Amino acid sequence: MKDPTTLRRLYGRSKGRPLRAGQAALVDRLLPAVAVPAEGPLDSRRVFGNERPLHFEIGFGAGEHLAYRADLLPDHGFIGAEPFLNGVAGALAQIRDRRLTNVRLHMGDALEVLERLPDASLGFVYLLHPDPWPKARHAKRRMINPGPLDLIAAKLEPGGEFRLGTDDPVYCRWAMMMMSQRRDFEWLAETPTDFLVRPGGWPETRYEAKALRQGREVWYFRYRRR
């Protein structure tokens, strides 16, 4: 990623409360079985053993959206990246409980995995409730910035979809401004309800539920890669 204006470092926490014994055992046992290969170029064949449509989720949190989508589309391959250990443990529990065989996880930076995928290889990229970094002096830490967007654009196939959800009004305006400057993405909203109402096939995530409980608004964006 060549964008000098985006800071390329992981911010935020990678550990929260200690894992319960069952969660720790799950991380020890299941994570190695579903982890994205640690090094080298990645493609559908290397990750899933065959050719299949690929989806990628940046910062999957506790994995509810990733698991829901993977359950819905069992012939597709889902790769998710999340540096937060407690979130990874949550996603592993979903993989186990739903018996999913089409999900691979990376505990760490999503951009590092995206860079290793072939260009034009992804059908969908999801970025749901990214850390807002609301202070202007932290704007370079936001995932919606030219560098990460260039990478997402490069990895999406033409006609592929980028879905963004946020409950932060600063981030919402920022994202609209950043995305409106791009010629490689077409905003799929035709009426305001398209971004005020959660589209079908887009389940509620933990952060979304929290925002709605606290009376905040949530915005849903769908962009098509030109």
Ligand SMILES: C[S@@+](CC[C@H](N)C(=O)[O-])C[C@H]1O[C@@H](n2cnc3c(N)ncnc32)[C@H](O)[C@@H]1O
């Ligand atoms: C506000 S939470 C939202 C989690 C989830 N998407 C949801 O909607 O419930 C943002 C998440 O992005 C993760 N994150 C931040 N930087 C990341 C990066 N470079 N790669 C992958 N995940 C990242 C954080 O660890 C955090 O779990």
